[in-house]
Amino acid sequence: MAKQLIYDLDLNSITELMTSWGEPAYRTKQIWQGLYQHFYSSPLQFPNIPKPLREKMADELDFTVIEPVRVLDSSDKQTRKTLFKLHDGHYIEAVLMRYGEAPLHLPPNPTQSYLGGVSRPKGVDEGGKPRRTLCISTQAGCAMGCVFCATGQMGFKRHLSSGEIVAQVMYYARLLHEEGSAVTNIVLMGMGEPFHNYDNTMAAIDRLNDADGYNFGARRFTISTVGLVPQIKRFADEKRQVNLAISLHAADDKLRQSMLPVNKKYNIDEVLGACRYYVNQTGRRITFEWALINGVNDTPEEARKLAARLKGLLCHVNAIPLNPTHGYKGQATTRERAERFKETLEQAGIPCTIRMRRGIDIQAGCGQLASTEKSVSNNSNNPKV
Ligand code: SAH
Ligand code: SF4
Numbered sequence: 001m002a003k004q005l006i007y008d009l010d011l012n013s014i015t016e017l018m019t020s021w022g023e024p025a026y027r028t029k030q031i032w033q034g035l036y037q038h039f040y041s042s043p044l045q046f047p048n049i050p051k052p053l054r055e056k057m058a059d060e061l062d063f064t065v066i067e068p069v070r071v072l073d074s075s076d077k078q079t080r081k082t083l084f085k086l087h088d089g090h091y092i093e094a095v096l097m098r099y100g101e102a103p104l105h106l107p108p109n110p111t112q113s114y115l116g117g118v119s120r121p122k123g124v125d126e127g128g129k130p131r132r133t134l135c136i137s138t139q140a141g142c143a144m145g146c147v148f149c150a151t152g153q154m155g156f157k158r159h160l161s162s163g164e165i166v167a168q169v170m171y172y173a174r175l176l177h178e179e180g181s182a183v184t185n186i187v188l189m190g191m192g193e194p195f196h197n198y199d200n201t202m203a204a205i206d207r208l209n210d211a212d213g214y215n216f217g218a219r220r221f222t223i224s225t226v227g228l229v230p231q232i233k234r235f236a237d238e239k240r241q242v243n244l245a246i247s248l249h250a251a252d253d254k255l256r257q258s259m260l261p262v263n264k265k266y267n268i269d270e271v272l273g274a275c276r277y278y279v280n281q282t283g284r285r286i287t288f289e290w291a292l293i294n295g296v297n298d299t300p301e302e303a304r305k306l307a308a309r310l311k312g313l314l315c316h317v318n319a320i321p322l323n324p325t326h327g328y329k330g331q332a333t334t335r336e337r338a339e340r341f342k343e344t345l346e347q348a349g350i351p352c353t354i355r356m357r358r359g360i361d362i363q364a365g366c367g368q369l370a371s372t373e374k375s376v377s378n379n380s381n382n383p384k385v
Contacts, residue, residue: 005065006035006062007162007166010203011028011213014032031046031057036210037214039174039177041064065163066085066164066167066168078098078358080095081093081096082094082172092137092190094134094136095190096134096175097133098131099130100130134168136168136169138159138188138190139156139159139193139196139197140157140158143155144260144262145262146260148291153328159197165204166208168190169186169204170214186208187221189224194224195232205242223243224245226247226262227246227266227274229270233278241284244284245287246275247289248289249289251305252268255296255297256268272309275313276313285314285315288310290317291323293322293332293333299341300341303342303348304344307344311348311349317350317352
């Protein structure tokens with residue numbers, strides 16, 4: 001029988017396991033803290049656990065969970081991408097982005113905010129800590145088939161278990177811990193559609209959020225979805241503190257449908273309706289993602305259409321130049337066109353940020369590395385959303 005993946009176990013499951021092994025209740029806490037506060041990666045590391053139990057844990061539980069097989073650093077060393085092999089031979093990837101290596105005090109020539117006040121240096125959070133953002137995967141492949149996305153182009157392989165999602169975070173948490181640093185933000189924007197794998201994704205977030213474990217604040221997670229309406233509503237009803245981003249990319253159905261096939265199932269009106277419901281339920285601002293594709297969706301006209309649709313919604317737009325992929329002929333926008341797009345939106349009252357692409361030289365775009373790795377056969381039919 002395959003061993004159980006250690007990160008698949010929540011607190012209750014570890015308690016039950018320890019009880020079934022005749023162990024005292026305090027073992028659960030020792031294991032939980034060892035995993036999530038000391039980042040142990042092998043049972044043999046747990047100093048407060050007797051040797052026979054450590055050996056039993058090694059026999060019965062899998063501590064590797066996901067195996068790093070390739071590591072790529074960008075030339076400026078600010079972005080690292082790791083390719084992981086899963087037990088059944090599929091591949092996933094997770095990316096670490098470092099921001100704000102700059103001094104923690106304000107720079108000599110601080111940037112002025114538009115209100116005339118002094119703003120924080122870029123890439124530094126409220127506490128003055130440099131940002132360490134992880135981009136993690138929720139599925140091997142993806143069933144949504146967005147035409148410009150490397151993960152979409154490879155098709156769906158399978159859902160990740162909650163433990164496989166948690167393991168990506170722990171891998172980088174351990175690495176940063178060793179250099180005296182820590183993860184500050186987690187975005188579920190790697191391979192896969194998190195709302196297609198809703199339960200495992202939320203279980204992973206809950207596990208990472210546990211105050212007696214890794215204690216990673218809900219507000220520092222961002223989930224990105226292609227726009228699965230029932231799940232957006234469910235998420236709204238759960239009133240989680242997790243940030244929500246919606247991949248919109250087009251302001252009319254015809255164009256969106258040509259890029260995101262899921263738009264046939266949930267059109268823009270339905271998606272925006274769910275977004276309004278979310279904002280009403282939670283009072284939280286929503287982010288819209290927009291990959292700027294030259295001549296396709298980066299025109300002032302498209303920006304005006306978008307602004308009209310978003311009117312009155314508590315939101316902002318995150319636009320990023322398209323990361324070109326083999327399977328799609330569209331090109332990235334230019335800096336000038338991106339600026340114009342942003343200005344047009346802002347003139348219409350919609351805040352917009354242009355994000356620069358990170359890790360282009362290491363194929364850090366979603367799914368770009370894993371899609372070049374030969375995995376075992378695609379053993380699934382795209383399941384229904
Ligand atoms: N499935 C989710 C999250 C993973 S994709 C979603 O689609 O939202 C994360 C983001 O990267 C999405 O906004 C997606 O549209 C965007 N993306 C995918 N391929 C891209 C590319 N080639 N260039 C720029 N953005 C891309
Ligand atoms: Fe899937 Fe998101 Fe890529 Fe679309 S953009 S194929 S939903 S991972």
